[in-house]
Amino acid sequence: MSLQGKRFLIAKPGLDGHDVGAKVIALALRDAGADVIYTGLRKSPDYIAQVAVDEDVDVLGLSILSGSHIALVEQTLACLAALNAQDIKIMVGGIIPPEDREPLRALGVVGVFTDENTLDDMIQTIDRVLAQ
Amino acid sequence: MTNPATPGALDRRALARRLTQALEASAHQSLASFGKARHGYTPRIGITGAPGAGKSTLIDQLALRRIERYDPVTGRMAVLAIDPSSPLSRGSILGDRIRMAKVAGDPRFYIRSVPSRRSQDGLCDNVADLLLVLEGYRFDEILLETVGVGQAEYAVRNQVDTVVLIIPPNAGDTVQAMKAGIVEIADIIVINKSDLPEADKTRLELSAIVERHRYYAADWQPMVLMVSALGGTGIDALHDAIDAHQTWVRRTKSADQVRRERARHHVESLLERSLRTHISNAEADLFEQSMSDAFQTLAKRLAADANQANNG
Numbered sequence: 001m002s003l004q005g006k007r008f009l010i011a012k013p014g015l016d017g018h019d020v021g022a023k024v025i026a027l028a029l030r031d032a033g034a035d036v037i038y039t040g041l042r043k044s045p046d047y048i049a050q051v052a053v054d055e056d057v058d059v060l061g062l063s064i065l066s067g068s069h070i071a072l073v074e075q076t077l078a079c080l081a082a083l084n085a086q087d088i089k090i091m092v093g094g095i096i097p098p099e100d101r102e103p104l105r106a107l108g109v110v111g112v113f114t115d116e117n118t119l120d121d122m123i124q125t126i127d128r129v130l131a132q
Numbered sequence: 133m134t135n136p137a138t139p140g141a142l143d144r145r146a147l148a149r150r151l152t153q154a155l156e157a158s159a160h161q162s163l164a165s166f167g168k169a170r171h172g173y174t175p176r177i178g179i180t181g182a183p184g185a186g187k188s189t190l191i192d193q194l195a196l197r198r199i200e201r202y203d204p205v206t207g208r209m210a211v212l213a214i215d216p217s218s219p220l221s222r223g224s225i226l227g228d229r230i231r232m233a234k235v236a237g238d239p240r241f242y243i244r245s246v247p248s249r250r251s252q253d254g255l256c257d258n259v260a261d262l263l264l265v266l267e268g269y270r271f272d273e274i275l276l277e278t279v280g281v282g283q284a285e286y287a288v289r290n291q292v293d294t295v296v297l298i299i300p301p302n303a304g305d306t307v308q309a310m311k312a313g314i315v316e317i318a319d320i321i322v323i324n325k326s327d328l329p330e331a332d333k334t335r336l337e338l339s340a341i342v343e344r345h346r347y348y349a350a351d352w353q354p355m356v357l358m359v360s361a362l363g364g365t366g367i368d369a370l371h372d373a374i375d376a377h378q379t380w381v382r383r384t385k386s387a388d389q390v391r392r393e394r395a396r397h398h399v400e401s402l403l404e405r406s407l408r409t410h411i412s413n414a415e416a417d418l419f420e421q422s423m424s425d426a427f428q429t430l431a432k433r434l435a436a437d438a439n440q441a442n443n444g
Contacts, residue, residue: 004223030221030223031218033222035217035247036224036226039229039230040230047236050237051229053144053148055226056148
């Protein structure tokens with residue numbers, strides 16, 4: 001299993017200022033062979049969508065701990081649609097209550113990861129999603 | 133290759149995808165896409181230096197200053213930023229963009245992060261192809277940021293007109309060690325973090341080294357400048373020095389000469405890539421033959437490639 005040649009953008013939308021998790025994920029993806037771009041903290045959905053387009057990523061991973069994951073995902077999807085880039089896959093990681101996971105998937109999020117997942121689980125799931 | 137650009141509008145999605153294709157292309161695929169393309173004359177500026185010297189932060193300030201030279205409506209600049217690939221996993225963390233906060237969200241700039249992949253010369257695989265793609269999109273200027281380099285990774289010299297070498301102020305003995313190396317190919321040497329106390333000593337040491345190079349340099353005398361990328365001081369002087377060097381390049385070389393040089397280095401890299409592929413795909417017993425037989429076999433395979441490229 002390898003994510004070699006796959007491009008990821010790990011982004012921190014909104015106001016939460018903690019990116020230890022985002023960096024752990026970025027490193028795990030790198031160790032699985034992926035090329036990983038990180039935006040840095042507190043970026044707006046339209047900035048994130050533009051970077052995803054400019055960097056031609058396969059996957060946009062949003063790290064959200066603030067609780068506003070539904071709104072931020074909706075906004076980011078709208079921004080991607082405005083750039084004609086709906087094909088970029090979106091995944092979400094962070095503090096996501098169980099009852100919000102289905103609604104996120106219904107919006108089009110193809111992976112939701114929380115502290116219940118190990119890094120190996122996550123990489124395997126991503127590998128599977130990208131193989132589809 | 134048809135020219136994909138219409139003046140004014142930049143299709144960032146299409147450009148981004150073409151760059152990904154170019155990044156992943158084999159020598160065959162590159163020849164199929166660019167084999168008949170003509171090289172451009174777009175100014176190319178390379179920014180190189182050790183890890184942590186401040187390359188990305190400096191580009192952030194410099195790009196913002198240099199865009200003022202160009203048309204306020206149609207002016208645009210590209211930044212190609214290379215970060216190292218892991219030799220273990222082949223993956224990479226591409227983090228240069230984080231330090232380019234001033235230009236990263238500005239539509240006049242297109243920033244693309246690329247991994248070095250197998251390249252160990254401070255650049256990335258297929259860099260000549262990437263630059264050619266960017267030229268096709270009519271940027272006014274292209275900035276190329278190398279991987280953080282040591283003393284002898286100066287392949288950037290062959291890909292750009294102007295080489296800016298960034299040195300941190302505490303380079304100390306490293307500067308001495310660099311005497312015969314990257315310092316010799318720089319057109320402009322920047323001592324970054326010039327507010328730190330060791331900066332002036334480093335400037336004196338470098339000025340002495342540059343002085344010695346006057347024996348070799350025909351015309352252009354490398355400049356040594358003090359800059360604080362984070363504080364934004366010395367950026368105007370660097371901007372002017374780049375203009376002066378660009379003027380010198382364009383005075384001493386015709387457009388055709390620049391194009392010829394770019395084409396030459398591009399062909400060189402295509403041949404190297406093709407040969408490297410043949411060597412990695414070679415049957416194990418090829419190297420049990422005499423070296424001259426192995427050489428001949430590989431040369432024939434390379435020649436077969438050439439025929440295919442010209443007919444294809």
